[in-house]
Amino acid sequence: MPAYNEAMNLPRVVPEVLAALTALSPEVELIIVNDGSRDDTAAVALALCAGHPQVRLVDLSRNFGKEAALAAGLDHARGDAVVLMDSDGQHPVSLLPRMLQEWQQGADVVYTVRRTRADQTPLHRRLARLFYGLINWGSRVQVPADAGDFRLLDARVVRALGAMPERHRFMKGLYAWVGYRSVALDYEPLPRLGGQSHYGLGGAFRLGTTGLLAFSAAPLRLMGALGLLLSLASLLYGMWVVLEYFFFGISVPGYATLAAGMMFLSGVQLMAIGLLSEYVARIYDEVKRRPLYLVAREAGRGLPPAADRA
Ligand code: UDP
Ligand code: MG
Secondary structure, three states: OEEOOOOOOHHHHHHHHHHHHHHHOOOOOEEEEEOOOOOOHHHHHHHHHHHOOOEEEEEEOOOOOHHHHHHHHHHHOOOOEEEEOOOOOOOOHHHHHHHHHHHHOOOOEEEEEEOOOOOOOHHHHHHHHHHHHHHHOOOOOOOOOOEEEEEEEEHHHHHHHHOOOOOOOOHHHHHHHHOOOEEEEEEOOOOOOOOOOOOOHHHHHHHHHHHHHHHOOHHHHHHHHHHHHHHHHHHHHHHHHHHHHHHHOOOOOOHHHHHHHHHHHHHHHHHHHHHHHHHHHHHHHHHHOOOOOOEEEEEEOOOOOHHHOO
């Protein structure tokens, strides 16, 4: 469970999730990844570790964002199957038995699809639809629409994800990229227990941009296509102007066309350069090979490390 400023929710959510998990299996652990919270999430998580031997805390050195916190949780998990859950109570524990059952029946990934987006504004919903349309357009890897991070992963999927070296993480794309036998379940997200969402429309937009740039070169191709289209149009226009001059004797009054054309073209060029810079900035971030997250401390017991298990 990634947790950023969730001190008020953890004392309710953790025991609830833990109870649901222990009802399913005697061998469970619950990892709280404190993503550099500014409230007492760390203290609350430490108290939970002291109260429950199954609870572990991975305390990141600062706020790295949910995607990095999820990666940290996956890297530290020791179970044969791992479930990712938010720590604000939005992911219903009632789904856990079915997720486990699907896994026991051979699924490697059990993901959940939200039935509605009633909690979001119409603009947000429309952008989400556009996003899934764009990212899946002509792509071999299809990212299922409205599937969130609430999912169960088999240990080998966790290993596959851990081997992904990229810094700019779009987990939903990565899950799709690794593949494996996947099963979908639908659910209705519950309202957040306390506090506020950290992802408004702006956050969703940023994550969406990361996803698009990381999983498709379509934006670049579209720019190329636009360039081609514009050259063709200007060629035709040029021919028309020549015709006008020779056949109709119209000498070309130029200023307005010239100015508009030039401004339009420099706009398009700057846009293309801006798009290119997005990719270049990301390439720069990738080549720096900085770690995805840093762990400041760990606490709690959880499951024994794989080497100690029979
Ligand atoms: N979260 C995190 N780091 C962040 C932002 C959020 O670990 O920088 C966690 C947060 O504590 C919660 C989950 O990610 O457990 C989902 O965040 P939130 O509820 O704010 O997003 P929403 O459910 O509105 O998409
Ligand atoms: Mg939430």
